[in-house]
Amino acid sequence: MIIGFTVIERHSNSPTMNVVEDIRRLGFRRWYERQLVEGFAYMVTAFLALIVLLAGYESLAQLRGSPFFYLAIFVAAAAAGVLTLVAFRRFTVLLSRAEQFANDAECPQCKTWGRFEILSTEAVGEDEPVETGRPHWLRVRCRKCQQAWRLG
Ligand SMILES: [Zn+2]
Numbered sequence: 001m002i003i004g005f006t007v008i009e010r011h012s013n014s015p016t017m018n019v020v021e022d023i024r025r026l027g028f029r030r031w032y033e034r035q036l037v038e039g040f041a042y043m044v045t046a047f048l049a050l051i052v053l054l055a056g057y058e059s060l061a062q063l064r065g066s067p068f069f070y071l072a073i074f075v076a077a078a079a080a081g082v083l084t085l086v087a088f089r090r091f092t093v094l095l096s097r098a099e100q101f102a103n104d105a106e107c108p109q110c111k112t113w114g115r116f117e118i119l120s121t122e123a124v125g126e127d128e129p130v131e132t133g134r135p136h137w138l139r140v141r142c143r144k145c146q147q148a149w150r151l152g
Pocket of ligand 1: 107108109110111112142143144145146147
């Protein structure tokens with residue numbers, strides 16, 4: 001459970017949530033790689049939380065008769081359940097957006113993949129959770145031939 005929470009906190013508090021800033025800093029190709037890694041980290045978190053959840057129910061049976069422990073285990077299992085859902089949701093949102101941007105990342109004119117600068121983007125709130133998947137679109141310009149198009 002500790003491992004799971006660490007992964008979630010590190011990602012939700014880090015600037016990695018700011019897609020536009022990240023793509024500008026890293027370039028689209030490296031950003032895309034990172035999305036895959038980050039998505040995988042969420043999937044692992046979801047899996048670990050699920051194990052904790054099941055372990056919690058297991059313990060529940062053994063601790064019957066002690067109301068305090070019963071409650072503590074129940075709360076832990078519920079938290080793990082929520083964490084599983086949140087982490088899994090992030091995993092799917094991150095990966096589906098990364099995939100969509102990757103599919104559109106080819107310049108329609110010169111066919112160069114993933115080499116562009118961002119012109120504009122859907123607005124994203126400062127503390128908007130990852131689950132919203134924003135920004136849903138980016139307006140970009142090819143670094144090679146200056147053609148502009150839209151991702152997402
Ligand atoms: Zn181009």
